[in-house]
Amino acid sequence: MTTAVRVLLADDEHLIRGALAALLSLEEDLVVVAEAATGPEALAMARAHAPDVAVLDLQMPGADGVKVATSLRTELPGCKVLIVTSHGRPGHLKRALAAGVRGFVPKTVSAQRLAELIRTVHAGNRYVDPELAADAISAGDSPLTAREAEVLEHAADGAPVAEIAERAALAEGTVRNYLSSAATKLGAENRHAAVRLARERGWV
Template sequence: MTSNDRVITVLLADDENLIRSALASMLSLEADLEIIAEAADGTEALAKARALKPDVAVLDLQMPGLDGVELAELLAREVPDCRTIIVTSHARPGYLKRALAVGARGFLPKTATGATLADVIRRVADGGRYVDPDLAADAISAGDSPLTPREADVLEAAADGAPLEEVARRVSLAAGTTRNYLSSAVTKLGARNRFDACTIARQRGWI
């Protein structure tokens, strides 16, 4: 890298400390990438992005508070020069479509290599886009999900029949809010109950 080359500033947001630290260490080896902030949840990431205005924010899909898609939507409005990339270990087709709709510029699985992520950061910083080909194919074949990201999260958390209070704990929401999300998901899917809703959503690749 020469003195005239651009250094891309990056914010990392992931509630799994080990994964976030590993990503930070890996990306810091790239001469043209600078990790200027890390965040353990969506709310913290939003505050740091507002203050530091990174070039690129790499966001975990599932985080407490604001999830990656919700955060990408807010950043598109409030920090428009910060481009967003979402990484996930739960690649639901519905999330991909929602992420792209709200302005995310990249979407890839956590199984991607460090070199791939670094290249995607560069591409997105230069104004391009990147969607993992396998995730894109799955999204096309699955059709459009009527569920919001939160409804999908809550429905998946309830799939094993856990009590409402346990489901609420898993998704970091109040019990009443969790019940409302489940009820909405059941209604949207035309299901008999939450278990039927889980079956329908899984068959269609939405959770």
């Protein structure tokens, strides 16, 4: 038999990470060489152990899975990335693929299936959960312009327009204009609903 696939496991939930490590270890051709609980930790571990496949949770403290994937792409081009997520937002999938991620699946898959997918991406193939892919396609591209998205992000925590204007170095009128056009494009009543929708679709 060829040498086993070396896997890095990154998830902030100890319970899941440990359980997963145990289950994957039952597979003869897989070996978990490192675990991490945060984005930066995952990067450090990847540098230290140079795994064949990195299984990354999408939401982790420090840096999310996509950011880690982006860094890995340049630092360890040979390391394939498989993203696992609880709440699949269409935009995330798009960002992930742009970052060179080879696989993207929800946490509702079984461990058995995950093991298969690790082999799949290790073999150089790609895999995206069909349901998530359908969502991403139906959600389509973000209709927002760069500025609109930027301003919307600044508005995310409910900050008043004056504060957004200062942070974005724009006139208040301009900020209101972008928020308004973003809300219109998203079919939202106001900017707060717009933020919520953009979040759901992964456009911010």
